[in-house]
Structure formats: C-alpha cells, structure tokens
Amino acid sequence: MSAAAAPLVPAPEFPKRHYLNADYGIWSWLFTRDHKRIALLYLASVTVMFFLGGAYAVLIRLELVTPPGDLVSSETYNKLFTAHGVIMVFFFLIPAIPAVLGNFLIPLMLGAKDLAFPRINLLSWYLYMIGAFFALFALVHGGLDTGWTFYTPYSTVFSNSAVIPAALGIFVAGFSSILTGLNFIVTIHKMRAPGLTWFRLPLFVWAHYATSLIQILGTPVVAVTILLVAFERVFHFGFFDPNRGGDPVLFQHLFWFYSHPAVYIMILPAMGVMSELVTCFSRKRIFGYPFIAMSSLAIAVLGFLVWAHHMFVAGISVYSAMIFSALSFLVAIPSAIKVFNWTATLYRGSISYQTPMLYAFGFIGLFTIGGLTGLFLAALGLDIHVTDTYFVVAHFHYIMVGSTVMAYLGGLHFWWPKITGRLYPEWWARVSAFVIFIGFNLTFFPQFILGYLGMPRRYHYYPEEFQVLNVMSSAGASILGVGYLIPMVYFAWSMRYGKIAPANPWPATGLEWRTSSPPPPDNFRETPVVDEEAYDYTVPPKEPFLV
Amino acid sequence: MSNASALQHHFESLEQQKESSTLGMWVFIAQEVLFFGGLFATYTVYRVKYPEVFAAASHHLNVTLGAANTAVLISSSLTMALAVHAAALGRRKQIVAWLLLTVLLGAAFLGVKVVEYQDKFEHHLVPGPSFSGHVLHLEGEEEKQAQIYYSLYFAMTGLHALHMIIGFPILLGLAVFAWKGRYGPEWSTPVELTGLYWHFVDIVWIFLFPFLYLIH
Numbered sequence: 001m002s003a004a005a006a007p008l009v010p011a012p013e014f015p016k017r018h019y020l021n022a023d024y025g026i027w028s029w030l031f032t033r034d035h036k037r038i039a040l041l042y043l044a045s046v047t048v049m050f051f052l053g054g055a056y057a058v059l060i061r062l063e064l065v066t067p068p069g070d071l072v073s074s075e076t077y078n079k080l081f082t083a084h085g086v087i088m089v090f091f092f093l094i095p096a097i098p099a100v101l102g103n104f105l106i107p108l109m110l111g112a113k114d115l116a117f118p119r120i121n122l123l124s125w126y127l128y129m130i131g132a133f134f135a136l137f138a139l140v141h142g143g144l145d146t147g148w149t150f151y152t153p154y155s156t157v158f159s160n161s162a163v164i165p166a167a168l169g170i171f172v173a174g175f176s177s178i179l180t181g182l183n184f185i186v187t188i189h190k191m192r193a194p195g196l197t198w199f200r201l202p203l204f205v206w207a208h209y210a211t212s213l214i215q216i217l218g219t220p221v222v223a224v225t226i227l228l229v230a231f232e233r234v235f236h237f238g239f240f241d242p243n244r245g246g247d248p249v250l251f252q253h254l255f256w257f258y259s260h261p262a263v264y265i266m267i268l269p270a271m272g273v274m275s276e277l278v279t280c281f282s283r284k285r286i287f288g289y290p291f292i293a294m295s296s297l298a299i300a301v302l303g304f305l306v307w308a309h310h311m312f313v314a315g316i317s318v319y320s321a322m323i324f325s326a327l328s329f330l331v332a333i334p335s336a337i338k339v340f341n342w343t344a345t346l347y348r349g350s351i352s353y354q355t356p357m358l359y360a361f362g363f364i365g366l367f368t369i370g371g372l373t374g375l376f377l378a379a380l381g382l383d384i385h386v387t388d389t390y391f392v393v394a395h396f397h398y399i400m401v402g403s404t405v406m407a408y409l410g411g412l413h414f415w416w417p418k419i420t421g422r423l424y425p426e427w428w429a430r431v432s433a434f435v436i437f438i439g440f441n442l443t444f445f446p447q448f449i450l451g452y453l454g455m456p457r458r459y460h461y462y463p464e465e466f467q468v469l470n471v472m473s474s475a476g477a478s479i480l481g482v483g484y485l486i487p488m489v490y491f492a493w494s495m496r497y498g499k500i501a502p503a504n505p506w507p508a509t510g511l512e513w514r515t516s517s518p519p520p521p522d523n524f525r526e527t528p529v530v531d532e533e534a535y536d537y538t539v540p541p542k543e544p545f546l547v
Numbered sequence: 548m549s550n551a552s553a554l555q556h557h558f559e560s561l562e563q564q565k566e567s568s569t570l571g572m573w574v575f576i577a578q579e580v581l582f583f584g585g586l587f588a589t590y591t592v593y594r595v596k597y598p599e600v601f602a603a604a605s606h607h608l609n610v611t612l613g614a615a616n617t618a619v620l621i622s623s624s625l626t627m628a629l630a631v632h633a634a635a636l637g638r639r640k641q642i643v644a645w646l647l648l649t650v651l652l653g654a655a656f657l658g659v660k661v662v663e664y665q666d667k668f669e670h671h672l673v674p675g676p677s678f679s680g681h682v683l684h685l686e687g688e689e690e691k692q693a694q695i696y697y698s699l700y701f702a703m704t705g706l707h708a709l710h711m712i713i714g715f716p717i718l719l720g721l722a723v724f725a726w727k728g729r730y731g732p733e734w735s736t737p738v739e740l741t742g743l744y745w746h747f748v749d750i751v752w753i754f755l756f757p758f759l760y761l762i763h
Contacts, residue, residue, distance in 0.1 A: 113557035116567040182574045190567040191557075216574055220582035228589070228702065236675035237698035238691075239589060245692040250592055254585055527559070 012502035014421055015516040022521045033118035034521055039104035040419070041125050046096050047488075049132065053087035054481065056080050061443075061474040069461035077460035078145035079161065085148030090170050091132050093400055094262060097269035098215075099124070099180055101411045102208045104419060106184060108512035108519060109202050111193025111528040116186040124179040131173025138166035147458065149259070152240040152251040156232040163233055167226045174223045177265070181215030184208050193511065195530035202510050202534055203292050207272025210296035214261045214268075214303060222258030225251065249314055256307035264303040266400055267367075268296055270407030271338055274363055277410055278342045280508040281357035282349025285535045288341040295334035302331050309378055313387050321380055328378035335371050339364060354506075355429035359410025362437045363403055370398030373448065388458070391451025394444045402440055409436070409487065416491065417505045421518040422498030428490045436483035442476025503544040509535050514544045553734040565736045572740040576747050579710075583751055586706070590699050590758060597692045603683050604696035605762040607672065609663060613760040616659045617752065623652035624749045627742045634738035637731030642738065646722040649745065653711050653718075660708055667697070674698045703755055710748045717741055 019036045029037060059080050063071040072080065103121065107114050115121050138144050144166045146155040155163050188209050192201070229251070231237040238244040240251040279286040286292065308316055308324040316324075342364060351357070373395040377383050386392060416424050446469040451457075455466050462470065504513040515524050525545060558564040594601050630645035666672075671679035674697050680690030721738055724730070730738055 116557075117571060118555075118557065120571075178578050182571060182578070185574050186567050186571045189570055190563060216578045217581050220578045221585040224582050224585035224706075227706075228586075231698070231702060237702065238674050238694040239698055239702075243691065244694050245593075245597065245688065246695060247592065247596075250589065254588070257585075522556075 012500050012517075014500055015518070015520065017520060018421065018516065018518040019521045020421075020518055031122070033114070033122055035103050035107050035115045035118065035121055036419075036519065036523075038121050038125055039100050042095060042099040042103060042128070045125075045129065045132065046092050046100060049087050049091040050096075050484075051488075053084055053092055054484065056084035056087065057477065058481065060084060061477040063460050064462070064470045065474045067462050067464050067467050067470075069459075072460060074460050075145060076143075078147075078458070079139075079143035081458060082144045082147050083139050086135060086144065086166060086170070088400075089148055089262070090173055091128070091135060093266040093404055094177055095128060095173075095180070096266075096408050097273065097404070097411065098184070098208060098211055098265075099128070099176075101273065101408070101415060102184065102204075102211075102269060103180070105415065105512055106187060106205060106208060107191070108418075108515065108523055109205055109510060110187065110191055111196060111511045111524060111530065112187065112191040113522045113524075115183045116191055117183050120179050121183055124176045124183070127172050127176035127179070131169045131171070131176060134165045134169030134172065136169075138162035138164075138169065141165060149255060150226065150229060151255075152229060152232070152248045153242060156229055156240060164230055167230050171223050171226050171230075174219045174226075177215050178219045178223075181212035181219075184212040185216065188212075193528050193530055196511075199290065199293070200530055200532075200534050201293075202272075203275035203286065203289065203296075204269075204272035206293040207268045207275070207296045210300040211265050211268045211272075213297075213300050214265050218258040218261040218265075218304070221254060222262075225254040225258075228254075249311065249316065252311050252314055253308065256310045257304070260307040260310060261300075261303040263396070263399065264299055266404045268299060270363070270404045271296065273407040273411035273414075274338075274342060274360055276508075276510070277356045277360040277407075277414055278345050279535045279537065280414075280506055281352050281354060281360070282345050283352075283537045284345055284349040285533075285537055286341065287344035287347075288337070289534065291337050292341050295337040298334040299331060302327070302334065306331060306378075309383070312380060312383050325378055325380045325383075329375065332371065332375055332378075335367075339368060339371075353430075355424075355426060355433055356410045356414035358430060358433040358437075359406050359413065362433065362440075363406045363410065366398050366402030366406060366440065370395060370402055373398065386451055388456055389451035390447040390455045390457055393457050394447035394451060397444045397447070402444065406436075409433075412487075412491075414506070415512070416494070417501030418512060418517050418519070420495050420498070421501055421516075422494045422496075423501045423505065424487075424494045424498060425490050428486060432483050432486035432490075435479060435486065439476050439478075439480030439483045443473050443480050444476070446470070446472045446476075504541055507541040509537065509541065514542060516544065553729070561734060565734075568736050568740055572743050576743065579747060583703075583706070586699070586703050587754070587758075590703070593695050593699070594758075594762075597695070600685065600689050600692045601696050602762045603685055603689070604693040605759060607670070607683055608700075608760045609666070610760050612659055612663055613756055616656050617756050619652050619656045619659070620749050620752050623649050623656070624746055626652060627745045631735070631739050631742040634725065634730040634735035635732060637735075639725060639728055642725040642730060643722045646718050646725065646738075650715055650718050650722075653715065657708055657711060660704065664701075667701075672697050673701070700759055703759070707748065707751050707755060710751070714741070714745055714748060718745075 019034055029041065032038060059072070063069065063077060069077065141162045143161055144163060145161045146159050146163060150167065188205060228239045232239055232241065238246050240246045240248050242248060275286055275292055306324060306328040308320060309328045312321050377386065377392065377395060413424060413429055450466055450469050453466070455462055501517045503515065503517050507513065511528055514528065528545065554561050554564060558567070626645045626648045630642050630649060633641035633645055670682045671677055672682070674694040678694050680686055680693050683693055685693050718741065721741055
C-alpha cells in the first residue's frame with residue numbers, strides 16, 4: 001500500500017477497448033459473430049446444463065442412499081438417469097471444451113481474427129439452444145425413460161415417454177456439433193498466421209483438429225440413426241423392428257459407431273488442455289511434441305474401430321467380439337503415449353502448483369485409473385462379468401467427469417484472465433480443486449467395487465450389503481457438488497472484483513498470451529508472425545504486441 | 548463488377564476466403580456422405596439378409612419413371628455446371644438463365660417423385676399398419692420384411708428430395724444476386740460451391756436409382 005513497495009513492473013491496466021465493451025446491449029450478444037462472444041454464450045449455456053444435469057445426479061444419489069426404492073418409483077428413476085445422461089453427454093460434455101475454450105482460443109492461438117465462418121459459428125450456438133429446448137421440453141413433458149442410448153425396439157415401440165422431442169433435440173444439437181467441427185477444420189487449415197506451420201501449432205489445436213474430424217465423420221451417422229428411430233416411432237416405418245424382420249442390434253451398431261467416438265470428442269480436447277497446462281507450469285518445452293500431436297489423430301482414427309465393445313453381450317458373433325476386443329486395446333497405446341509424455345515433461349521441470357496445474361495433476365491420476373479400467377472392459381471375459389454393473393458406470397465417469405471436467409475446469413482457470421481480463425482468487429480456487437478431487441474419488445471409487453461385487457446399473461433398489469459403499473458414494477457426490485459450486489461463486493465474483501490481469505499472467509507461450517486481456521474484437525492489432533517453435537520455455541516470454 | 552466488398556473482414560485476401568469456403572463445402576459434403584452412409588449401411592445389411600424380398604418389392608417400382616428422372620437430374624447437373632461456367636465469366640443473364648433452368652429441372656424431378664409416391668399410397672405400400680403385400684404377391688413373414696424395403700425406399704428418396712428442396716431457395720437466392728451482378732471473374736465462389744452441393748445431391752441419386760429400382 002505504501003510508496004516504498006513500488007512495483008518493478010507497472011500494474012496491469014484494463015485495455016480501453018476490448019471485445020466485451022466493443023458493443024453493448026442484448027442484441028450485440030445475440031447477433032454477435034465474434035468467436036469470443038459466442039464462446040461466452042456457450043459458456044453460459046453449458047454451465048446451466050451442467051448444473052441441471054447435476055441436479056438429476058443429486059436425485060439419483062439421494063435415491064441410492066438406502067437399499068429399498070423408497071424416494072422415487074422405478075419409472076421415475078428411469079427418467080432421472082436418462083435425463084442425467086442426455087443432458088450431460090449431449091449438452092454438456094460434447095460441447096463443453098470445444099465450443100467454449102476451443103471457440104475462444106483457436107483463432108487466438110492461430111493468430112487469426114476469427115473462425116473461418118463466423119455466421120455458421122453463431123448458427124451452431126442457436127442450433128445448440130434449439131436442441132436444448134427440445135430436450136428440456138421432453139423432460140418436462142413426461143420425461144424420457146429409454147436411457148441416453150435410445151435402444152430399439154423399446155424406444156420405437158414400447159416406451160410411453162417423450163422419445164420424439166428428445167430425439168429431435170439430439171438431432172438438432174448434433175448439427176451444432178458438426179458445424180463447430182467444420183469451422184475448426186477449415187480455420188486450422190486456412191487461417192494460420194504466417195510462420196505458424198503445422199508442427200508449431202499448440203497441441204490444444206492439434207487435439208481440436210482430431211476432435212473435429214470425429215465430429216464431422218461420426219455425428220451425421222447418429223443423426224440419421226436417430227431420424228430412423230423417429231420415423232419408426234411416428235410413421236410406423238420398420239427399420240429395427242424384430243416383428244418385421246428388423247434387427248435391433250443394427251441400431252446398436254449405428255448408435256455406437258458415433259457414440260463411442262463421441263467419448264473421444266469429450267476426452268481429446270481435454271487432453272489438448274492438459275498439454276498446455278503441463279508444459280506451462282513445468283516451465284519446460286513439452287516432451288515428445290510430435291508424438292502427442294500424432295497420438296491425437298491416432299485416437300480419432302482408432303476410436304472409429306472399437307464401437308462394438310459396447311455390444312459384447314448384445315448377441316454379436318464371438319469372432320467379431322474378439323476383433324473388437326483386440327482393437328479396443330489398441331486405443332490404450334496413443335492414450336498412454338500422452339500420459340507418458342506429460343509425465344516426462346514434469347520430470348526435472350520447475351513445477352508450480354497453481355490451480356490449473358492442480359487440475360492437471362488430478363487429470364493425470366484420474367485418467368490413468370479411468371483408462372486402465374477401460375482395459376478391464378475391453379477384455380472380453382472380464383467385460384461379460386461386469387457388463388451393466390456399476391463398474392462400467394465408475395469407469396466412464398472417471399473418463400468423462402474425472403478427466404474431461406477436470407481439464408475443462410483447469411482450462412477455464414488457466415484462460416480465465418484472458419477471457420475476462422480479471423484474476424480469480426487463487427486460494428479459493430485451490431481449495432475447490434482439492435474438494436472436487438476428494439469428492440470425485442469418494443463418489444466414484446466405491447462404484448468400482450460395487451460393480452465388481454455385482455451391483456447392476458439402472459436399478460433404484462439394491463441388496464442391503466451394498467449400502468455402505470452407496471452411502472460413501474452419495475456422501476462423495478455432495479462434496480463434489482460443493483466443489484463445483486465454489487468456482488461458480490468466485491468466477492462470478494471475479495468478473496467484477498477480481499484483480500486486473502496482465503496480458504500474460506502465468507507467463508505462458510502461445511499467441512493468445514501476446515494480445516491484451518481481454519483481447520480486442522479483432523484479436524490482434526496486426527497479424528502476428530511466428531518465428532519460433534511451440535512451447536519454448538527456455539527463453540523469457542516474449543513481449544505482448546499490444547497497445 | 549469488381550468485388551472488394553465480397554471480402555469479409557476476418558480474411559486477408561479473396562484467395563484465402565475462397566480456399567476456406569471451398570474446403571468448408573468439401574468438409575460439409577464429407578459429413579453428408581456419412582449421413583447417407585448410415586442409410587446405405589442399413590440398406591446393405593437388409594439387402595443381404597432378405598435378397599428375394601427386396602427384389603420382389605422393388606419390382607413394383609416404375610423403372611421407366613426412375614430412369615427418366617435420372618436423366619432429368621443429370622441434365623440439371625449440366626445446367627448447374629453451365630451456370631458455374633457463366634458465373635466465372637461474369638455473364639449475368641446466362642447465370643440467371645442456367646440457375647432457373649436448374650431449379651426447373653429439379654422441380655420436374657420432384658414432380659415425378661410425387662407421382663411415384665402417390666402410387667405407393669394407392670397400393671398400400673407405405674410401411675405401417677395399412678401396409679399390404681398384395682400387389683407384390685408377398686404374404687406372411689415376407690410381407691412384413693417388404694416393409695423394411697419400403698421404409699428404406701421412403702427414407703432414402705425422402706431425404707434425397709429434402710436435400711433438393713433445401714437447394715431451391717439457395718439457387719433462387721444466387722439467381723437474385725447474379726442478376727444484381729455480384730459474380731464475375733474475381734468472385735464466383737458461392738455459385739461454384741452451390742454447384743458442388745447440387746452435384747453431390749445428384750450423385751446420391753445415381754446410387755439410389757440402381758439400389759432401389761434395378762434389383763434382380
């Protein structure tokens with residue numbers, strides 16, 4: 001406070017004109033074509049969906065505190081886990097990192113003024129909102145009880161719930177995802193700054209490139225499949241109806257052809273965030289850059305060849321099951337390449353334990369557990385034992401929540417100063433990172449044991465001997481919920497009261513840190529020229545070229 | 548007319564803008580291929596499973612109408628290509644004429660399609676409770692399986708027709724802009740890319756015609 005403590009560097013100042021104050025009023029947001037503003041529109045909408053999906057999880061965990069099905073009826077319970085799955089998968093996990101962080105950062109990282117198709121980018125958000133509207137309509141209009149997988153013939157013939165609006169919502173939201181992927185692919189190909197060659201790209205961009213390929217090539221298949229389900233339900237067409245010689249297993253093939261790669265739509269961007277965090281907070285060039293970049297593509301390609309491991313007990317032939325089992329093991333290779341390279345980056349790095357890095361550490365641990373248990377499930381014999389048990393539930397939550405949500409939060413903290421121009425309160429952020437880590441493990445680790453002991457998923461009652469582990473899980477869920485609420489509060493607080501952030505607070509490499517925080521509407525004063533490799537932490541960070 | 552105004556603010560040059568748009572359309576077509584790919588995969592599975600029923604069910608389709616329609620659609624691709632050519636040369640009236648002719652041929656195709664659909668309705672070949680295998684001389688299990696063929700017939704030709712219907716307002720919009728002289732040697736990318744889309748929709752039909760009409 002006194003003049004004696006004169007700072008060595010001038011205190012950062014808020015830039016006079018930036019993307020947030022370039023224009024005012026609700027219409028300037030609803031009709032914006034600025035990728036940064038669209039990212040914030042997505043941030044607000046996926047956050048709402050996250051807490052809504054979380055509310056359904058709370059109800060599920062409340063029901064499972066006691067062995068008898070006493071809180072809700074079994075029909076209601078079916079609707080609860082379906083709603084939780086549909087909201088979290090299609091309206092939070094798939095768009096979360098690409099549509100929020102990817103949207104905001106890819107043009108900045110490339111030194112571009114915007115994505116290649118700004119209007120299509122805005123259209124993506126509207127499609128997402130329309131899709132979300134239909135899905136929410138389904139939830140209030142009687143709910144949906146098919147599970148998020150829409151298996152036929154239950155979804156087409158027997159279910160009395162709101163299948164059509166939910167299917168329509170997912171169909172429309174799918175095109176939002178496709179168009180985002182299309183925008184990213186074209187932008188990454190055509191809009192890189194001079195000197196920014198493919199192997200100088202941040203690994204975040206590589207990860208999003210791989211993700212976009214899956215969005216482009218996988219999503220249309222599930223879109224048309226869902227359309228066929230709708231035709232069958234509404235017009236009584238016959239595609240998957242066993243009464244007319246149709247094959248319900250064909251539906252599962254088509255569904256999982258997208259929905260397994262969809263897991264990589266969730267995890268690849270998270271891995272991209274990880275690569276940025278680990279290298280920055282180790283102050284060291286990332287180890288094995290080309291291997292991490294190529295492993296993203298390898299995951300995208302291999303991800304298309306493993307879908308039938310969701311169907312080992314669905315009546316597929318034993319030979320096809322064996323091949324899909326073997327192929328599923330292959331995905332472990334590029335995934336492990338990434339984990340080993342991050343770990344090697346840590347080795348002899350000068351590590352600092354700021355909040356984003358705490359999330360990165362959390363990711364490495366949880367992803368390793370989630371990935372290794374994935375190998376259990378890829379193994380044919382073991383999978384038959386644990387199919388449709390809580391072991392599967394625990395496994396995919398370790399990947400989808402333990403990994404993707406961890407990376408999403410880590411990335412949100414890392415780039416928060418860039419997005420808002422304000423710093424978040426570090427102490428609270430560290431506390432919440434720990435709370436989330438503890439809450440997460442307490443929620444989901446017991447579920448591995450429950451599943452291994454034979455507790456099936458999707459039932460609202462269970463035998464007495466499973467109660468201790470279920471109570472642990474529900475207690476963990478309440479801790480996890482608190483952990484997620486804390487950042488909501490301090491992020492909101494920091495938008496107004498947070499300390500003003502410098503252009504490069506960490507300091508990190510990458511073009512996004514060389515423009516002001518928050519960036520001007522066109523991102524850079526002049527088109528940047530890149531003359532160095534990515535992640536060169538051997539030299540002091542370059543001066544921002546602003547003002 | 549020179550076209551500095553066609554350059555959007557976030558691109559460095561018209562060249563970059565053109566390359567981006569072109570790549571964007573190809574990526575979009577890639578996603579379309581996968582979209583129809585799901586249908587073709589479903590078709591393949593059932594065709595292999597029920598070859599006789601598929602052949603019997605397809606015999607009711609009118610090959611003459613289908614072949615004529617194929618010719619109409621290929622002609623519309625030709626007129627579209629001529630529109631693209633005229634746009635690259637900046638021949639205003641020619642662009643408009645070829646675009647309108649493309650729409651006309653497309654409409655003719657859909658008109659024939661309506662006639663064909665009507666026939667299916669009259670003969671109880673629309674899948675569902677009122678479906679009857681009577682005209683196909685199929686009964687029992689085979690009558691039921693024939694519904695899969697007609698479900699695919701309506702889904703595939705219906706989605707193809709929907710793609711054409713989406714094309715019409717785009718083609719008409721292009722014609723309006725062309726009339727105002729927006730396209731010339733420097734900038735004719737929108738016409739070119741719409742042409743790409745239109746050709747893709749034609750190619751889908753080139754696959755649908757033999758798969759649905761010419762089964763033995």
